Structure formats: C-alpha cells, structure tokens
Amino acid sequence: MNSYEDDDIANEVDLVVSAYPVQDDGLDEELLAADQTSQQYQEVQIPDVVKNFIVFFHRNVLENNVHELHSIYEHSFNKLTEKFYAKDSWPESEAIAPLVNDDQVFLTLYRELYYRHIYSRLTPTIEHRFHSYENYCDLFNYILNSEGPVPLELPNQWLWDIIDEFIYQFQSFCNYRNRIKNKTDEELAFLRDNSQIWSCYSVLNVLYSLIQKSRITEQLLVSKNGGDMQEAAGEYGSRPLYKMLGYFSIVGLLRVHCLLGDFTLALKMMDNIELNKKQALFARVTACHVTTYYYVGFAYMMMRRYADAIKAFSHILTFINRTKQYHSRSYQHDQVTKKGDQMYALLTMCVTLCPTRLDENIHSQLREKYAEQSNKLTKPEEALQVFEELFHFACPKFISPNGPNLDDPEVMNFTPFDPVQHYTKIFLAEVRHSILLPTLRSYLKLYTTMGNAKLASFLEIDPEQLRTLLMMSKIRSRQIKWVEGTLLEGEYQGTSDLDFCLKEDMIHIAESKVGRRYGDWFLRNINKFQDILGGLELSSKA
Numbered sequence: 001m002n003s004y005e006d007d008d009i010a011n012e013v014d015l016v017v018s019a020y021p022v023q024d025d026g027l028d029e030e031l032l033a034a035d036q037t038s039q040q041y042q043e044v045q046i047p048d049v050v051k052n053f054i055v056f057f058h059r060n061v062l063e064n065n066v067h068e069l070h071s072i073y074e075h076s077f078n079k080l081t082e083k084f085y086a087k088d089s090w091p092e093s094e095a096i097a098p099l100v101n102d103d104q105v106f107l108t109l110y111r112e113l114y115y116r117h118i119y120s121r122l123t124p125t126i127e128h129r130f131h132s133y134e135n136y137c138d139l140f141n142y143i144l145n146s147e148g149p150v151p152l153e154l155p156n157q158w159l160w161d162i163i164d165e166f167i168y169q170f171q172s173f174c175n176y177r178n179r180i181k182n183k184t185d186e187e188l189a190f191l192r193d194n195s196q197i198w199s200c201y202s203v204l205n206v207l208y209s210l211i212q213k214s215r216i217t218e219q220l221l222v223s224k225n226g227g228d229m230q231e232a233a234g235e236y237g238s239r240p241l242y243k244m245l246g247y248f249s250i251v252g253l254l255r256v257h258c259l260l261g262d263f264t265l266a267l268k269m270m271d272n273i274e275l276n277k278k279q280a281l282f283a284r285v286t287a288c289h290v291t292t293y294y295y296v297g298f299a300y301m302m303m304r305r306y307a308d309a310i311k312a313f314s315h316i317l318t319f320i321n322r323t324k325q326y327h328s329r330s331y332q333h334d335q336v337t338k339k340g341d342q343m344y345a346l347l348t349m350c351v352t353l354c355p356t357r358l359d360e361n362i363h364s365q366l367r368e369k370y371a372e373q374s375n376k377l378t379k380p381e382e383a384l385q386v387f388e389e390l391f392h393f394a395c396p397k398f399i400s401p402n403g404p405n406l407d408d409p410e411v412m413n414f415t416p417f418d419p420v421q422h423y424t425k426i427f428l429a430e431v432r433h434s435i436l437l438p439t440l441r442s443y444l445k446l447y448t449t450m451g452n453a454k455l456a457s458f459l460e461i462d463p464e465q466l467r468t469l470l471m472m473s474k475i476r477s478r479q480i481k482w483v484e485g486t487l488l489e490g491e492y493q494g495t496s497d498l499d500f501c502l503k504e505d506m507i508h509i510a511e512s513k514v515g516r517r518y519g520d521w522f523l524r525n526i527n528k529f530q531d532i533l534g535g536l537e538l539s540s541k542a
Contacts (some may be wrong), residue, residue, distance in 0.1 A: 046095065046096070047084055050091070053072075054096050055099055057072055058103060058106050060072060064152065064153040070155040085117065085121075088122075089114065089117060089122060090113070090117055093111050105150075108142065109139070109154075111132075111135045112139060115135065119132075119165070119168070126190055126191075129172075130190075133169070136166055136169075140206050140209075143210075143241070143245070149239045149241075150241070154241060156284050161287075163207075163249055163252045164252070164291070170203045171397060177403040178400060180404055180411060191406055192406040200260075200402075204256065207249040207253050207256070208249075210245045211250060214236055214242040214243050214247070215233060215237040215246070216249075217250075217272055219232045219233055219237055219243070221272050247282070248288060250273060251291060251295075254266050254292065259396055260398075266295065266299045267300075267488050273292075286323070287332050287335060290336055290340070293312050293313070294339055294343055296312050297309045298396065304430065305490070306353050306354035306479065307479050307493075308490070309346070310350045310356050313344075314359060314362050316343065318362060320336065321362075345370060345373075345390045345394035346390075347362075348366060348370045348390060349377070349390055351366075352377040353431070353434055354476075354479070355441065355497070373386050377438070378438040380435050383435050383438075384432065387427075387431050388424060391428075398419035398422070398423050437472070437476065439459060440459065441498065444507070445498065445509075448509050449506055449508050449509065450507045450509070451507070452467070452507060477495055478493065481493045497511060499511065
C-alpha cells in the first residue's frame with residue numbers, strides 16, 4: 001500500500017473505463033420484440049415488455065452468456081424498474097414461474113433481485129426479511145452443496161452485489177431486531193420462534209465456506225509468491241463463479257468484522273490480498289474497490305494508525321475523482337458518491353489528528369466539502385462536537401451480534417445496546433486526549449525556542465499539564481506505518497514535520513526528518529518552480 005503511484009491508479013481507471021462501454025438508450029431489440037410465446041400465460045398483470053425481458057433474461061442465464069447478462073443486470077433491469085416498479089415491487093416469483101418453465105435456479109436468482117429491490121425502494125416487512133434469508137440459503141446451498149461445481153456463470157458485478165446485499169440485509173436485520181418497542185406481539189413471537197434466521201454464525205459460516213470451497217486463500221498465496229493461481233485452484237476454484245464469490249467473501253468478512261468492532265481481525269482477512277498490486281481482482285468492480293479501501297482505512301483509523309488511514313482514503317478518493325464520469329452511467333453512482341463523501345469526512349478527522357500533506361486535488365475537494373468543520377476541529381471548545389458529528393455521518397452502521405432475550409418477560413422494557421454510540425464513545429475518548437494538540441502545534445511552529453511557562457500561559461493550562469501534553473504529542477507523533485508485508489505489519493515512524501525537546505523548562509523546536517524531506521524536495525525542484533513562476537510573470541505582462 002506504500003506505492004500508490006499514478007500508473008497504479010491509471011490501471012484501475014482503465015478497468016473502470018472498459019467496464020462501462022457506451023450503451024444504447026433503448027433496450028435490446030430482441031428484448032423489446034414481441035415474444036409470441038408469452039401470450040399464453042394468464043398471470044397477474046405483467047406488462048408484455050417485462051414478460052419478454054424475463055424470457056430473454058432466463059435464456060441468457062441458461063446459456064451462461066455473461067456478456068449479455070452484464071448488460072441485462074446493469075442496464076435493462078434498472079430501466080424497467082424505473083419505468084414500471086419505481087414505487088412497487090416486481091412480480092413475485094410464482095407469477096413469472098410459467099414464463100421460465102419453473103426453473104428453480106433462475107427463480108432463486110430472480111428472488112434475489114426481487115427482495116433486493118424491496119430493500120432498496122420499499123420498506124421490507126418481517127416476512128420479506130425471513131423469505132429473503134431463506135432464498136439466500138437456497139442459493140448458497142445450491143452453489144456449495146451440489147455434486148460438483150454448478151453450471152452457472154454470472155457477471156462479476158452481480159456476484160459482488162450478492163455478497164454485498166447478503167451482508168447489508170444481515171446488518172439491517174440486526175438493527176431491526178434490536179428495536180423491541182416498535183414490535184407487535186406477532187412479530188416478537190415470530191422472532192422468538194426463528195432465532196437462527198440472520199444469525200451472526202450463519203452469515204459468517206456462508207462467507208468462510210465460500211472462501212474454503214473456492215480455495216481462494218491458497219490461490220492468492222501462490223499468486224503473491226509469483227506463481228499461477230490455477231495451480232492451487234482445484235476443481236471449484238478454477239470456475240469463475242466460485243473464484244470470484246470466494247474473493248468477494250474475503251472483502252465481505254473485512255466488512256463484517258468491522259461492523260462487529262474487531263478491526264484487527266478485519267485487516268487480518270486481507271493478509272493475502274495486495275492492495276498495491278496492479279489490476280487486483282477487487283478493482284474489477286468499482287463498488288468492491290471502494291468498499292475495500294473504505295473499510296481498510298476505517299480499521300486503520302480505529303487502530304490509531306492515522307497515517308495509513310490517510311494513505312488508503314487518499315488513494316481511493318483520487319481513483320473516484322478520475323473515474324466519476326463513468327460512475328454516472330452506473331446504477332451504483334449514488335452509493336459510490338455517498339461512500340466518497342464519508343471518506344472525505346474520515347480523512348478530515350485523520351488529518352486533524354495526524355497533520356499530513358495531501359495531494360493537491362484531494363486537499364481542494366476536502367476544503368470545498370469540509371472547510372468549516374476542519375476549522376472547528378482545531379478549536380478545543382468546538383472540536384469534540386464536530387468530531388462526533390463527522391464520525392456519526394461517516395462510520396459504518398455497527399451491529400450487535402446478539403439481540404435481546406425475547407424469553408425475558410421484561411423484554412419490552414429492554415433498552416437496546418447502541419453499537420454506533422458505543423464506538424463513537426471509544427473514538428471520542430481517544431480524541432479527547434488530543435483535543436489541544438492542534439493548538440499546541442500551531443504555537444510550536446512559530447518558535448525555535450520557547451519557555452515552558454510562556455507556552456502554558458498561551459494555552460491557559462498550568463506547566464505540569466503542559467508537560468503531559470508535550471509528552472502526549474511526542475507519543476502521537478510516532479505511529480506504526482505500513483512498509484511491506486500484510487496490512488497489520490508496519491514500523492514505528494515519525495509522522496510529524498515538527499520535532500522538539502524539553503530541557504530545563506525550555507522547549508527547543510526544530511524540523512523533524514519528515515519536514516526536512518519536504519524541504520529537501522522543494523530545494524531540489526526550486527529551479528522548476530522559478531521557471532514556472534517566471535513564465536506566469538511573462539504571461540501576465542503580455
């Protein structure tokens with residue numbers, strides 16, 4: 001993750017460009033053509049164009065036509081949704097079953113889209129939540145427990161969305177389950193009788209099983225050591241369906257462990273994925289790419305490795321900026337944009353806690369979006385509230401793995417545990433110790449020597465408190481930074497461009513090695529800057 005070079009980002013941009021070819025505004029002519037066979041089905045009122053779409057969709061699933069399925073999934077399905085089902089659900093699977101000869105594999109895939117649409121556009125009922133879980137069980141049982149690899153191929157985007165939506169619905173159910181006071185007696189009885197549905201164990205079991213079945217860990221390890229992934233793929237891992245589901249499950253576990261608050265285990269899941277590798281598999285799907293860096297950066301931030309968090313956020317935000325014209329074509333445009341805004345908020349907090357020079361474009365965007373909050377973060381009297389607001393906006397929606405005890409007769413008086421508030425308190429406890437450091441830093445930058453008592457008077461604290469603050473600043477200026485190896489590895493390095501020592505009540509301030517590196521770089525390039533400035537001066541005179 002150290003070498004976020006322009007050519008690395010350029011390769012990732014090329015992947016995005018190739019994934020979004022110019023699309024015709026109309027649906028495929030074959031899709032829109034009147035399909036005579038659909039006239040025989042006397043089902044619920046389904047528009048003819050939707051019937052034709054289902055038949056066309058089914059045929060391409062049977063033929064494993066991944067290229068056509070990508071267009072159907074990415075464009076056609078969403079266009080029909082906007083036209084016919086923007087405020088309503090798609091037809092139930094029973095209604096379209098005659099159109100696809102009651103093909104249970106296709107109907108399972110269709111229901112995955114059906115319930116996802118309900119979660120996205122409507123309000124799911126408890127029955128929707130349960131039936132969606134059962135449908136995911138059917139889908140994963142088919143993939144994992146069939147005799148031999150299943151004859152099914154799907155676009156990478158859909159495979160990622162299956163894993164992503166599976167985790168999202170689990171997250172949504174955990175939050176729903178904890179809101180006891182809004183439940184009817186029937187809902188409570190339903191939850192009590194079906195305690196294993198959307199359990200933490202079952203979700204983790206699916207993700208780990210997909211990783212094991214695909215042998216993706218072994219494949220990545222071979223690739224990391226310079227070998228060919230196919231050597232370790234095995235019967236299942238050699239199939240794109242299993243390989244990509246296993247790979248996306250690793251990123252899924254990164255997310256789940258972050259949601260559960262185990263940030264070390266979250267990064268541990270990424271041991272065999274190299275973030276700085278050109279054309280890594282996660283870069284094939286933009287949403288997966290963004291999700292990976294968001295959770296890696298967030299885990300680093302919660303582990304107080306702010307320099308590594310800044311590097312992760314800066315890299316992916318640069319990528320988003322360079323590819324935003326392609327995101328606008330995708331149905332996931334809003335999701336990518338929201339994640340980007342959240343990462344700018346996280347980056348604002350990290351830069352306050354660990355002052356760092358940013359890329360000019362990122363710095364410009366940061367000032368545009370969060371200039372007011374950034375200024376308040378340096379003011380002790382306002383900083384804490386702004387930190388809390390930014391954290392609430394930008395953090396993942398944490399979950400509690402265990403719900404309330406529904407057999408307890410006093411369950412209706414149960415005060416639900418709020419995991420978001422819990423981790424907010426943990427983060428603010430860390431911030432509270434650092435609240436005066438930006439002000440301290442601003443004074444130290446003005447002097448080369450300064451009396452302890454004088455600085456204490458500026459900060460309106462007593463000299464002993466200042467000594468503690470100076471020691472804390474010293475400690476915070478050194479962090480574990482990734483150099484090579486796995487994401488959890490690193491070396492203690494200085495992260496501040498200021499260094500100081502306290503001797504006989506006098507503070508001696510100097511540039512640190514970090515600051516001197518930037519100074520040396522400027523001196524090496526000063527002739528270039530003079531040429532540029534000279535050219536600008538001549539232009540202005542002309």
